[in-house]
Amino acid sequence: MLLHLPGAHGACEVEQAMIAAMSQLPETLRRTLTWDQGIEMANHDGIAVATDLDVFFCDPHSPWQRGTNENTNGLLRQYSERSAGWPRRRHLGQQPP
Numbered sequence: 869m870l871l872h873l874p875g876a877h878g879a880c881e882v883e884q885a886m887i888a889a890m891s892q893l894p895e896t897l898r899r900t901l902t903w904d905q906g907i908e909m910a911n912h913d914g915i916a917v918a919t920d921l922d923v924f925f926c927d928p929h930s931p932w933q934r935g936t937n938e939n940t941n942g943l944l945r946q947y948s949e950r951s952a953g954w955p956r957r958r959h960l961g962q963q964p965p
Contacts, residue, residue, distance in 0.1 A: 869893075870944075879910035890919040900924060904934060 871885040890898055902924045903909050912923045926933040 877908060879908055882908045883911040883914050886915050887918045890915075890921065895920075902926060902934060902937075904937075 869889055871882070871889055873881050873885055875881065886901075890901075898919060898921060900922045901915070903912070904926050905928050909915075909923075909925070912925075915921065916923045931938050
């Protein structure tokens with residue numbers, strides 16, 4: 869599920885967008901949420917209570933624990949236009965375009 873955050877990307881904005889988006893899913897599809905380590909999920913308790921989700925966090929530097937997410941991000945970057953606002957993946961030390 870993608871969240872549109874046109875303004876800020878802080879914990880409050882993510883919480884509001886996540887609750888709105890997850891509330892639209894059928895209960896059978898709304899069981900758990902696995903997130904990377906990030907400050908944007910500081911309000912994960914509020915999300916869990918409002919959506920009846922179990923929220924889990926991946927271990928640091930362990931992208932294999934979020935395999936579907938990493939694969940989806942790569943596909944979105946590959947097939948969306950650059951102007952769509954998706955950042956291209958860069959190697960360390962490489963300057964942004």
